[in-house]
Amino acid sequence: MLQQSKLAQMGEMISMIAHQWRQPLNNLSMLNQSIKIKYKRDSLDAKTMDYFFENSSKQIAQMSQTIDDFRGFFKPDKEKVEFCIHDVISNCLNIIGPILHQKNIQIDVVDDLTLMLVGYPNELGQVILNLVHNAIDAFEDKKKNDKMIQIYLKRSDDTTIVMIRDNAGGIPHDILPNIFDPYFSTKENKNGTGLGLYMSKLIIEDHMSGKITVENSRDGALFYLSFSNEARVGN
Ligand SMILES: Nc1ncnc2c1ncn2[C@@H]1O[C@H](COP(=O)(O)OP(=O)(O)OP(=O)(O)O)[C@@H](O)[C@H]1O
Ligand SMILES: [Mg+2]
Numbered sequence: 001m002l003q004q005s006k007l008a009q010m011g012e013m014i015s016m017i018a019h020q021w022r023q024p025l026n027n028l029s030m031l032n033q034s035i036k037i038k039y040k041r042d043s044l045d046a047k048t049m050d051y052f053f054e055n056s057s058k059q060i061a062q063m064s065q066t067i068d069d070f071r072g073f074f075k076p077d078k079e080k081v082e083f084c085i086h087d088v089i090s091n092c093l094n095i096i097g098p099i100l101h102q103k104n105i106q107i108d109v110v111d112d113l114t115l116m117l118v119g120y121p122n123e124l125g126q127v128i129l130n131l132v133h134n135a136i137d138a139f140e141d142k143k144k145n146d147k148m149i150q151i152y153l154k155r156s157d158d159t160t161i162v163m164i165r166d167n168a169g170g171i172p173h174d175i176l177p178n179i180f181d182p183y184f185s186t187k188e189n190k191n192g193t194g195l196g197l198y199m200s201k202l203i204i205e206d207h208m209s210g211k212i213t214v215e216n217s218r219d220g221a222l223f224y225l226s227f228s229n230e231a232r233v234g235n
Helices: 002-040 046-074 085-102 121-139 173-178 196-207
Strands: 081-084 106-110 116-119 148-155 159-166 210-216 221-228
Touching: 002 046, 002 085, 002 196, 046 085, 046 121, 081 085, 085 106, 085 121, 085 148, 116 121, 121 148, 121 159, 121 196, 121 221, 173 210, 196 210
Parallel strands: 106 148
Antiparallel strands: 081 116, 148 159, 159 221, 210 221
């Protein structure tokens, strides 16, 4: 099962990288064509060459930055560390931001730079990414012009909570008790593995001693990731 979920995740990762590479690849291909045309017309001067060099270098740097981002993001965590939740969210947005932008989905993050957790930052990042992906899927085929995903952080005396909500209509009541089950998916025709939420629960509850819960809010799904502040003491 782990294998299957890894494969699904890899497919997802490749499509996100492909997405981020499309633009710089197009730009490089255009630069390439234009330099060939200039050469044919005998107008390949130093200025053009500089322009070509600078711009193609920029595109290449951007592509290589994408690889670094992804590599960092999906690197397995070796040990528990204390980390800033804000960093995890912002790495997440680096990865998924372009897709949200393309799909016209607003992302609203109410952040707190001081909130820390103890555990596995990359695993938490993957959970948040799963939840955001599910929200994106839920918006699919919905005609709505204020698509919005919100991420809130909140700390009370004894818990630290990450809330992720969307306004995509919510989860039908009859399936609500099943969504964390392995292989439960309503996306049969879209290759959903039904492992996203199952793995997320495993990560949050078994690896990070937290709790993942869900409810329907007024206009969409609302997921809570909560962690006891106690767990941080003496860790
Ligand atoms: N934000 C959401 N809004 C509406 N339904 C949701 C939302 N998140 C999850 N669901 C429902 O829960 C089901 C299980 O989600 P899960 O992430 O485990 O699997 P999946 O998304 O179907 O497959 P995969 O994660 O492999 O793409 C989904 O098929 C969907 O029906
Ligand atoms: Mg999913």
